[in-house]
Amino acid sequence: MARGIPAFIADIVGRSPPELLRPISLWGKDEQSFQEDYLQELLDNSPQLLPVRDFYPMVTSLCSLGREIPVDLGNKQGFIDNLFVTNDAHLVLVETKLHRNPEGIREVVAQTFQYGEAINAMSLMQLEGCIRKGLKQGNALRPEQTILARVQELAASGEVSELIEDFEDRLETHTRTGEILYLIVADGIRASVERMTHWLNEIGGSAPHKFGLIELRFYKSSDGRSVVIPRTLLRTKEISRHVVVVNIQGAGATVSAVVNEMAKTESGGTSITPRPVKAAGPPMTKDRLLAEAKAKSDTAHEVLRELILGLESLGLDSKATPETFQYGLKQGDDDFYSLLTLQLPSMYSNLPTKLIATIGDTAFVEHKRAMNAVAPFYRPEEVDDPSKKVNGLAPPYECLAGKVSDFVAVIGATRDKVVAALSPQ
Numbered sequence: 152m153a154r155g156i157p158a159f160i161a162d163i164v165g166r167s168p169p170e171l172l173r174p175i176s177l178w179g180k181d182e183q184s185f186q187e188d189y190l191q192e193l194l195d196n197s198p199q200l201l202p203v204r205d206f207y208p209m210v211t212s213l214c215s216l217g218r219e220i221p222v223d224l225g226n227k228q229g230f231i232d233n234l235f236v237t238n239d240a241h242l243v244l245v246e247t248k249l250h251r252n253p254e255g256i257r258e259v260v261a262q263t264f265q266y267g268e269a270i271n272a273m274s275l276m277q278l279e280g281c282i283r284k285g286l287k288q289g290n291a292l293r294p295e296q297t298i299l300a301r302v303q304e305l306a307a308s309g310e311v312s313e314l315i316e317d318f319e320d321r322l323e324t325h326t327r328t329g330e331i332l333y334l335i336v337a338d339g340i341r342a343s344v345e346r347m348t349h350w351l352n353e354i355g356g357s358a359p360h361k362f363g364l365i366e367l368r369f370y371k372s373s374d375g376r377s378v379v380i381p382r383t384l385l386r387t388k389e390i391s392r393h394v395v396v397v398n399i400q401g402a403g404a405t406v407s408a409v410v411n412e413m414a415k416t417e418s419g420g421t422s423i424t425p426r427p428v429k430a431a432g433p434p435m436t437k438d439r440l441l442a443e444a445k446a447k448s449d450t451a452h453e454v455l456r457e458l459i460l461g462l463e464s465l466g467l468d469s470k471a472t473p474e475t476f477q478y479g480l481k482q483g484d485d486d487f488y489s490l491l492t493l494q495l496p497s498m499y500s501n502l503p504t505k506l507i508a509t510i511g512d513t514a515f516v517e518h519k520r521a522m523n524a525v526a527p528f529y530r531p532e533e534v535d536d537p538s539k540k541v542n543g544l545a546p547p548y549e550c551l552a553g554k555v556s557d558f559v560a561v562i563g564a565t566r567d568k569v570v571a572a573l574s575p576q
Contacts, residue, residue, distance in 0.1 A: 157370055157380060172370035172378055176338070190247035190336060190367065191218050191232050191287065193379070198235055203243060205383045206332050206361045212238040212311040214302050217282045217291030222269040230286065231266050236298060238306075238314050240321035241332055242270065248337040256335065260362075263333050267360065271329045275322065275474050276495075295496050297545070298322060303501065306541040307533065314541055316503050320472055329360055336365045362387045434471035435494075443495050444548065451496065454548040454555060458498075461559035462491065465566055478562075480569055488569060490562055497545035500528050504540055510572045512537035518568075521561040526550040 158169035194200060198213040213235050220231040233245040246263045248256070270278060279298055285291040292301055299319045305311040315321060325331070364385040370378045437459055445452040467490065468481040479489040488506040492499050500522055507515045515537050522528040526546045533539035551558055 157378065159372060170372060172372055175369045175371050175377070188218075188247075188287070190249065190338070193367075194233050194245060194247070194336065195287075200367070200379065200381050201235070201243070201245070201334065201336070201365065202381055202383050203235075203237060203332065205386050206363055207237060207239070207241060210237045210239060210241070211313045212305075213243065214238075214305055214311055216298065216301065217285035218287035220281050220285045220291075222266055222281055224265055224269055229262065229266055229269070234282065236302060236322065238302070238311055240315060240318050241325055241330060242322075243332045243334060244270070245334045245336055248335060256337075259335055263335065267329065267331050267333060270326060270331065273326070275319075275326060278326065295547075297494070300497075300499070300545045303499075303541050307530065307539060316501075316505075319475065323473055331360045333360060333362045334365050335363070336367060338367050338369065434473060435476045436471065437476065440476055440493060440495065447496055448549070450552055451548040454551050455493070457555045458493075458548070458551065458559070461555055462562065465559065465563050467562075467566065480566065480573075482573060490565055490569075494545075497547045499545040501541065506569065507537075507540055510568050514565075514568045514572075515540075518561075518565045521564065522558075525554050525558045525561060 156171050158171045160169045195215045195218050198215050201213060203210050203213055216234045216236055218233055220234055222229050222231060231244060232247045235243040244263060244267055246259050248259050279292060283292050283294065302311055302314060302318065306314045363383055366382050366384050368380045441452060441456060444455045462478045467478040470477045470487050475492050475494045477489045477492045479487055481487050488503055516535055519529045519534045523534055528544055528546060530544060
C-alpha cells in the first residue's frame with residue numbers, strides 16, 4: 152500500500168531536478184479549502200478519474216448521471232452520492248467519504264448496497280425519474296430526458312465512445328439483475344482489505360455485482376497547482392458465485408429465477424442463501440403506449456395513434472422492450488434493424504451501425520436529411536456528416552402534428568433502401 156511521493160519532471164530523461172509534490176489533505180489544516188461535497192463534484196465533472204477499467208476491462212467511457220439522487224429505502228429516503236453509466240450500459244454507484252468523516256467504512260458499505268437494492272426494485276423509467284430529482288443538478292438528466300438520450304448526446308459530442316447498439320436493453324437487464332459496480336471513493340481509507348472482504352460476505356448480498364475501494368490522493372506543486380491521483384485499493388471481480396434455477400409454472404405462464412449465494416463462513420463452512428431475481432417487466436405494447444400518451448396529452452395520443460397505423464401499413468417488423476416499442480426490419484434469426492423507436496414522451500431514430508454500413512454513407516445522409524425535413528431528429532450540423540452515426544435527439548410526438556403522413560413516407564423510403572441493400576444481388 153505504501154508508495155513514494157509523485158513529482159513533476161522537466162523531461163523524460165530527468166535533466167533537471169524533479170519537483171516533489173506536497174501531499175495535502177481534505178481535512179485538518181487544509182479542510183477549509185474543500186466543501187463536504189467536493190469529491191462528488193470532482194467526480195461528476197471528471198468521471199474518467201474513476202479506474203473503472205480495473206473492473207470492466209472493455210469499458211471505454213463513463214458518463215455521469217447526477218449527484219445526490221433520492222431513492223426509497225422503505226422506512227426512509229436515501230441519497231446516492233454519484234451515479235454513472237458505462238458505454239456498455241453498466242451502472243456505477245459511488246459513495247464518497249472524506250477521511251475526517253466519523254462514519255465508518257462498514258456503515259458506508261452497508262448503505263451503498265441498500266441503494267443498489269433500491270435501484271434493483273425500480274423500472275428504468277422510475278430510475279430516470281429519481282435521477283431528474285437529484286439535489287445537485289450538475290450532469291443530471293434534463294426534464295423528460297432518458298438515460299439513453301443523455302448518453303447518445305455525449306456520444307454525438309465525442310465524450311462517450313463505442314456506445315453499444317442495444318444500450319437500453321442491456322441497461323434494463325443489468326439493472327434488473329443487480330449487475331452494478333459499487334465504488335467507495337475516499338481521500339483516505341483506514342479499513343484493512345481482510346476486514347472489508349469479511350464485511351462484503353456478510354452484507355454484500357448475492358447479486359452478481361462488483362465492488363471496489365478507490366482512494367484519491369491529493370498533492371500540490373510549488374506554484375499552487377493541485378494533482379489528484381486515483382488508486383484502486385480493493386477490487387472484486389464478483390462478490391458471489393451463483394446458480395440460476397428457472398422454474399416454469401404452468402404452460403409458459405410465469406418464469407422465475409432464484410440466485411443461490413454461496414459464501415464461506417468464519418468456521419470454514421459454506422452458507423447458501425437463495426435470493427429471487429426480479430422478473431423482467433412486461434414488454435411495451437401499443438395499447439399501453441397509447442394509454443400513457445393519452446394521459447400526457449390528447450395531441451400526443453392522436454399523433455402516436457396515426458403514426459402507429461402508418462408504420463404498420465409499411466409492413467415493418469416490430470420489437471418490444473419494457474420501455475420501448477420499435478419498428479424496423481428483421482433479418483435472419485438474430486438481427487433486428489430498428490428504424491424508429493417509440494417511447495414516452497418522445498421518439499428517436501438511431502440506425503444500427505451494421506445497417507449504416509450495409510446501405511452506405513450516401514443513403515444514411517439522405518435518411519438524416521429527410522428525417523430533419525419533417526422534425527428535428529438529428530442535429531443540423533451533423534446531418535451531412537456520415538461519421539456522426541449516433542443520434543442524441545428525441546423529439547416529442549407533438550412535433551409530427553399534421554406531418555405524420557410525410558414522416559411515414561420518409562420511413563418507407565428508408566425501408567426500401569434497406570430492403571434493396573439486403574436483397575441478394
